[in-house]
Amino acid sequence: MSGQRSAVARITGTRRTDLWPGNFKLGMWVWFLHRLTGVIILLYLVSHLLVIAFSRSASSFDSLMAFFYRPVILVLELLLLAVIIFHTLNGFRIMLFDLGIGIRWQKALFWGLMGVGALMWAFSAIILLPFVSGA
Amino acid sequence: MAAERQVTLEVFRFDPEVDKGPRYDSFTMNVKKGMTVMEGLLHILDVQDHSLALRFACREGVCGSCAMFINGSYRLACQTQLEDLKGRRVWVGPLPHMPVIRDLVVDMAPFFEKVGMVMPWLEALSAPSGKEHLQSPQQRSIINEAVDCILCGICHSSCPMTWTKKDYLGPAALTKAFRFVADSRDVAGANRLALVNSEDGVWRCRTVFNCVEACPKNINPTDAIESLRRMLVVGRRKSR
Numbered sequence: 001m002s003g004q005r006s007a008v009a010r011i012t013g014t015r016r017t018d019l020w021p022g023n024f025k026l027g028m029w030v031w032f033l034h035r036l037t038g039v040i041i042l043l044y045l046v047s048h049l050l051v052i053a054f055s056r057s058a059s060s061f062d063s064l065m066a067f068f069y070r071p072v073i074l075v076l077e078l079l080l081l082a083v084i085i086f087h088t089l090n091g092f093r094i095m096l097f098d099l100g101i102g103i104r105w106q107k108a109l110f111w112g113l114m115g116v117g118a119l120m121w122a123f124s125a126i127i128l129l130p131f132v133s134g135a
Numbered sequence: 136m137a138a139e140r141q142v143t144l145e146v147f148r149f150d151p152e153v154d155k156g157p158r159y160d161s162f163t164m165n166v167k168k169g170m171t172v173m174e175g176l177l178h179i180l181d182v183q184d185h186s187l188a189l190r191f192a193c194r195e196g197v198c199g200s201c202a203m204f205i206n207g208s209y210r211l212a213c214q215t216q217l218e219d220l221k222g223r224r225v226w227v228g229p230l231p232h233m234p235v236i237r238d239l240v241v242d243m244a245p246f247f248e249k250v251g252m253v254m255p256w257l258e259a260l261s262a263p264s265g266k267e268h269l270q271s272p273q274q275r276s277i278i279n280e281a282v283d284c285i286l287c288g289i290c291h292s293s294c295p296m297t298w299t300k301k302d303y304l305g306p307a308a309l310t311k312a313f314r315f316v317a318d319s320r321d322v323a324g325a326n327r328l329a330l331v332n333s334e335d336g337v338w339r340c341r342t343v344f345n346c347v348e349a350c351p352k353n354i355n356p357t358d359a360i361e362s363l364r365r366m367l368v369v370g371r372r373k374s375r
Contacts, residue, residue: 015207016147016159018231018293023207027344031295097342100365103358106344 026107030090037087044080074131078124085120089113139165142217144175146187147228150237157235159226160184166217172227173201173213176239188238196351199287203239204228209289209349230292246288249304253312253330258323274319281314281359283352290346290356302335306346306356309337313359316366328367337363 015022024032055061093109096102102109141163149157162179173194180187192198194213201212205227206220217225233241259268290306291297297305304312312331316324331337337360346356 016204016226016228018204018207018209020207025345025348027342027348028295031341031343094342097357097361098364100361103342103361104355106342106347106357 026110030110034087034090034094037083040080040083041087069131074128078121078128081124082117082121085117086114089117139167140218141223142166142175143224144172144179145224145226146176146179146238147226148187148238149235151235168218170217171213172203172205172210172215172217172220172225175217175225176212176227188236188240190240197285199285202230202287202289202292202351204231204292209293211287211289211351214351230288232292232298233288241288243288245301246291246305246307247286249291249308250286250311252304253308253315254323254327255308255311255315257315257318258321258326260322268320270319277317277319278314280354281310281317283354284310284314285352287351289349289351290354293345293349295343295345296339296341300335300339303339304331304336306340306360309340309363310354310356310359313363316363316371324371328363328371331363332367337367 017023021029051064055064090110090113093102093106093113096109097106143161143163145159145161147157148154148160162175162183164175164178164183166175173191176187176189177191180189189201189212191201191213193200196211196214199211203210203212205212205215206222206225209230212227227239229235229239229241233243233246236242257268284307286307288307290310291308294303294306296303309331312327315321316327340357340360342357342361344357347354350356
């Protein structure tokens with residue numbers, strides 16, 4: 001296009017762009033959530049390591065554990081577990097793609113793995129829930 | 136008399152040489168059975184607004200000129216019937232993330248530049264002998280899908296990796312590379328694999344599958360890209 005001016009125009013109006021979540025397809029959602037859960041896990045790991053590192057004595061560690069041993073935190077832990085299960089199983093899905101497995105049925109693979117993840121999460125929740133209600 | 140359905144086309148308008156920013160113009164028309172978005176746009180051009188710019192040629196899904204963003208999906212205007220789109224309003228825009236020349240016409244030069252970078256031609260071993268380069272049905276079946284590419288640019292436009300990294304070759308160019316690397320008659324596979332073996336080649340794909348969802352020819356670029364990756368890692372023979 002010699003001499004012709006062109007410009008990247010931002011398409012106006014949310015529904016009309018492909019950046020509008022309503023226009024996302026499954027793979028786009030999964031990719032986005034994989035990034036999001038990755039950041040959450042990273043932030044958790046850093047804060048987790050800091051908290052453990054700063055409790056130098058047995059008594060300070062015990063008081064810290066006592067602080068965390070409450071229903072709100074346990075519910076957050078269940079959410080964290082869901083985030084980790086999602087990230088792990090989808091990471092497994094991405095590795096399978098690199099091995100040439102499941103590229104043609106990526107959606108079925110995703111939902112199948114999420115089914116497994118739901119079972120894993122439910123199993124953990126059953127174990128954790130008595131602590132939440134009994135604390 | 137059966138009432139004809141009326142549809143309003145909201146068409147993206149932008150002339151970078153005159154306009155400060157883009158706008159949408161509304162055009163209402165009666166829709167006949169089988170009428171495509173392309174026919175609607177040509178109707179606008181014929182009787183409502185002669186200044187509308189769009190690109191088209193074959194009108195039958197072969198040339199790949201009329202790729203657009205229609206009601207939130209990447210489509211060929213000539214292969215999209217107005218009846219199949221829900222609602223009385225149809226949003227028609229240019230391919231997203233591509234520079235707009237005017238209205239629905241985008242600059243395809245950066246896209247074709249990428250395709251040109253992977254040696255998109257058959258490099259045969261022997262000089263033309265007057266005979267065919269034979270290929271078995273099995274050998275041909277490997278490239279059946281990739282051969283169908285019409286270079287419309289839809290997959291390139293739909294890929295979040297091309298949005299964020301200008302140098303990424305993109306799904307179309309990489310599928311083209313696969314089409315020749317996997318061709319039994321071609322001898323330049325190693326050269327082509329070297330060309331795509333980079334951060335902005337096959338390794339930038341994040342398996343978002345937008346290209347697979349969007350391709351109007353039902354090609355699976357992700358499969359092609361992953362095949363090239365396996366060829367690079369374990370060699371071409373073993374990767375089958």
